[in-house]
Amino acid sequence: MSPNAKTVVAADVVHLDSDDEDDVGGGGGGRGRGLSLIENPQIPSTSADATVAPLETLECRSFWKAGESFVTPNAVSQAAPGMLEHARVHPKFLHSNATSHKWAFGAIAELLDNAVDEIQNGATFVKIDKIDIVKNNSPALVFQDDGAGMDPNGIRKCMSLGYSSKKSNTTIGQYGNGFKTSTMRLGADAIVFSRSTRSGKATQSVGLLSYTFLRRTGQDDVIVPMIDIDISKGRPEPIIYGSSEDWSTNLDILLKWSPFSTKDELLQQFDGIGTHGTKVIIYNLWLNDEGIYELSFDDDDEDIRLRDESVHDGKRVHPKELERRSHISYRLRYSLRAYASLLYLEKFKNFKIILRGIPVKQFNIADEFRYPEIIKYRPQIATIEQATTEIKVGFIKEAPALAVCGFNVYHKNRLIRPFWKVTMDGSALGNGVVGVLEANFIEPAHDKQDFERSSLFQRLEARLKKIVYDYWTSHCHVFGYRTPQMPADKSKRTPIPDQPPTVNTFNPFPSHSQGSGPIIREISISNATSVRTVAAPPPHMRNSTGVRNNFQPVELNPQPAVTDTRNKLGGKSVEEISQENIQLFMKCEEYGKKETEMEQTVRNLQKELEEAKSKCAQLAMLVDAKKKEMQQV
Ligand SMILES: Nc1ncnc2c1ncn2[C@@H]1O[C@H](COP(=O)(O)OP(=O)(O)O)[C@@H](O)[C@H]1O
Numbered sequence: 001m002s003p004n005a006k007t008v009v010a011a012d013v014v015h016l017d018s019d020d021e022d023d024v025g026g027g028g029g030g031r032g033r034g035l036s037l038i039e040n041p042q043i044p045s046t047s048a049d050a051t052v053a054p055l056e057t058l059e060c061r062s063f064w065k066a067g068e069s070f071v072t073p074n075a076v077s078q079a080a081p082g083m084l085e086h087a088r089v090h091p092k093f094l095h096s097n098a099t100s101h102k103w104a105f106g107a108i109a110e111l112l113d114n115a116v117d118e119i120q121n122g123a124t125f126v127k128i129d130k131i132d133i134v135k136n137n138s139p140a141l142v143f144q145d146d147g148a149g150m151d152p153n154g155i156r157k158c159m160s161l162g163y164s165s166k167k168s169n170t171t172i173g174q175y176g177n178g179f180k181t182s183t184m185r186l187g188a189d190a191i192v193f194s195r196s197t198r199s200g201k202a203t204q205s206v207g208l209l210s211y212t213f214l215r216r217t218g219q220d221d222v223i224v225p226m227i228d229i230d231i232s233k234g235r236p237e238p239i240i241y242g243s244s245e246d247w248s249t250n251l252d253i254l255l256k257w258s259p260f261s262t263k264d265e266l267l268q269q270f271d272g273i274g275t276h277g278t279k280v281i282i283y284n285l286w287l288n289d290e291g292i293y294e295l296s297f298d299d300d301d302e303d304i305r306l307r308d309e310s311v312h313d314g315k316r317v318h319p320k321e322l323e324r325r326s327h328i329s330y331r332l333r334y335s336l337r338a339y340a341s342l343l344y345l346e347k348f349k350n351f352k353i354i355l356r357g358i359p360v361k362q363f364n365i366a367d368e369f370r371y372p373e374i375i376k377y378r379p380q381i382a383t384i385e386q387a388t389t390e391i392k393v394g395f396i397k398e399a400p401a402l403a404v405c406g407f408n409v410y411h412k413n414r415l416i417r418p419f420w421k422v423t424m425d426g427s428a429l430g431n432g433v434v435g436v437l438e439a440n441f442i443e444p445a446h447d448k449q450d451f452e453r454s455s456l457f458q459r460l461e462a463r464l465k466k467i468v469y470d471y472w473t474s475h476c477h478v479f480g481y482r483t484p485q486m487p488a489d490k491s492k493r494t495p496i497p498d499q500p501p502t503v504n505t506f507n508p509f510p511s512h513s514q515g516s517g518p519i520i521r522e523i524s525i526s527n528a529t530s531v532r533t534v535a536a537p538p539p540h541m542r543n544s545t546g547v548r549n550n551f552q553p554v555e556l557n558p559q560p561a562v563t564d565t566r567n568k569l570g571g572k573s574v575e576e577i578s579q580e581n582i583q584l585f586m587k588c589e590e591y592g593k594k595e596t597e598m599e600q601t602v603r604n605l606q607k608e609l610e611e612a613k614s615k616c617a618q619l620a621m622l623v624d625a626k627k628k629e630m631q632q633v
C-alpha cells in the first residue's frame with residue numbers, strides 16, 4: 001500500500017469463493033456470489049499506517065456498553081465502481097449480534113462446539129487457555145483444535161454471517177453465526193489462524209474480526225482483513241487474488257490491529273498448529289460494569305471463572321447455602337471446568353477438552369442417580385420419526401439434604417438447559433429429583449441456552465412436570481415423607497436401599513403401596529374402601545393461603561366404597577383424576593409464587609413508606625429550624 005494513498009481498495013480480502021456451497025475446501029478467494037460480511041471495502045490508509053498507537057483499545061471496555069455512542073451514518077456508502085450493490089453490515093451489528101449471549105460461558109461453548117464438530121474430521125482435542133499479550137500487557141483467550149482446519153474459502157465462511165458448512169444431522173453448529181456472536185461477546189477483537197490441506201493444496205490463513213479496528217477507523221461496513229499463504233511447496237507463497245499490494249495492505253492491518261507486530265511474530269502462531277487445525281485468539285477481553293475482566297484467570301489457575309456476585313457481596317452465607325453452592329448445578333454458572341464437564345452428553349472416545357493444560361473430566365449426573373428410572377418419551381408429532389427419547393430421572397446422591405432439582409436438556413449431544421426447574425419456585429415438590437434427556441425434536445434458541453417456545457416444547461415441559469410429580473409421588477417416602485399408608489411416626493421410617501437402574505419401570509399412576517407424600521389430592525383405592533386424602537399443611541406450617549411445602553396428607557371423611565376397582569372413580573378414570581390433580585397442583589404452585597411476589601411487593605412498599613416517613617420527618621425538622629431562624633431574625 002502506498003502510505004500516502006487516501007484509501008486502499010482491498011477487494012479480495014473477504015470475497016467468498018463462487019464455488020458450490022458444499023465445497024468447504026474450494027481453494028477460495030475468488031469473487032463470490034454470496035453476501036459476505038465485507039465486500040470491496042475501502043479501507044482508509046490510516047487504518048494501517050503507523051500514526052496511531054498499536055493495539056489501540058476502545059474507550060468503552062464493558063461489553064454491555066460497547067454498542068453505545070456509536071455514530072451510524074445516515075446514508076449507506078455507494079458500492080465501489082465495478083461492484084454490484086449489496087446490503088451492508090454495519091460494525092455496530094457485530095456488537096448487537098453478540099448480545100444474544102447473555103452469559104459469557106455460552107459464548108465459550110460455541111467455540112468448543114466448533115471444535116467438537118471437527119471430531120468427524122479427525123479432531124482429537126480442543127485447548128482453552130489464557131495467554132498474556134505483550135503488546136498491551138493484557139490477557140487473551142485462546143482456543144486451539146487439531147480439526148481439519150479451514151482453507152481460504154472456509155475461513156471466509158467462518159468470518160461471514162450465516163454461512164455454515166455444516167449440513168450433517170450430527171453437527172452442533174447450524175446457524176452459521178456462532179463464531180461471530182461468541183468471539184464478539186468475549187472480547188472486542190479476534191484473530192484466527194487456520195491450516196488445512198484440501199485437494200492436495202496445503203494452506204494457512206489468518207483473519208481478523210476486530211471491533212476495535214472497525215470502530216477506530218470509522219468503517220461503515222464490516223471489513224475483515226485476511227491473508228492466505230500456500231505452504232504446499234518448500235517455500236511459503238502468499239496467495240494473491242488482486243494485487244500483491246492488497247496482500248501487503250491486509251498484512252499491515254493485521255500487524256497494526258492484532259497482538260503481533262511483525263510478520264514473523266504473526267506467522268509463528270502457526271508453529272503449534274501442526275499440519276491442520278485452527279487457533280482463535282480473542283483479545284481486548286470485555287470488562288464487567290465494575291471495570292474488572294468478566295473472566296477471571298487468577299482465582300483458580302486450572303479453571304476460567306466468571307465472577308459469582310453472590311460470593312463477592314460480602315454477606316455471611318449459611319452453611320446450607322454453601323453446600324448448595326458447592327453442587328455442580330450451581331458451580332457450572334461460574335466455573336468453566338464444571339460447565340464444560342456437563343456440556344456434552346456422550347463421553348468422547350478420542351477427544352479431549354483441555355482447559356488450562358488439564359483435561360476436563362466429563363460428567364453425567366445420571367450416572368450417580370439413586371433410584372434411577374428411564375421413561376421413554378415420544379413427542380406427539382406424526383412428522384417426526386424415531387424421535388423417541390429416553391428421559392433418565394432419579395434422586396441426586398446428595399438428596400434429600402440438597403434441594404437441587406431440574407432437567408439437563410441436551411440437543412444433539414450439547415447441553416442447552418442445565419437443571420431446568422419445571423416445578424414452581426419455592427415448592428419442595430421434586431427436591432433432589434433430577435433428570436437428563438436429549439431433545440432433538442425441539443430447536444435451540446440462537447444462543448443455545450434455551451429452546452424455542454414451540455408447542456412441542458410446551459408439551460415436553462408439561463410432560464416433565466408430570467414426570468417430576470409422579471416420580472416424587474412414588475419415591476418421596478424413601479426419604480421419610482409420609483405416604484397415605486405410612487404412619488406419621490418418623491421413627492418408623494423404613495430406609496429403602498438404592499436400587500439398580502430400571503428401564504421403563506416408570507409407573508405414571510403409582511400404586512398405593514408406593515404411596516405418596518406431597519400431593520394435593522389423592523384417591524387411594526383398596527378392595528373394600530376408598531379413602532379420600534387431601535394434602536394440607538399441618539397448622540404450624542400453614543400460611544395465609546394455606547400453601548406450604550411438604551404437605552401432610554390429611555384424611556377426610558371416608559367415602560363410600562368404590563365397587564369398580566378397574567381404575568374408574570365416579571365416572572372419571574384414574575388418568576383423568578391424575579391429570580386434574582396435576583392441574584390443581586400447578587395452580588397451587590402458581591398461587592404460591594404469586595403470594596411470594598406479593599409479599600415482596602408489600603415489603604418494598606413498606607420500605608418505601610418508611611423512607612418517605614423519615615424524609616418527611618427530616619423535612620419537618622428542617623422547616624422547624626428555618627422557622628426558628630426566621631423568628632430570631
Ligand atoms: N474450529 C473450526 N475448525 C474448522 N472450521 C471451523 C471452525 N470454526 C468455524 N469453522 C467454520 O466456520 C463456519 C461458521 O462457524 P460458526 O459461525 O460457528 O457457525 P456454525 O458452527 O453454525 O456453522 C463453520 O460452518 C465451519 O465451516
Ligand SMILES: [Mg+2]
Nearest residue numbers: 114173178179
Ligand atoms: Mg459454530
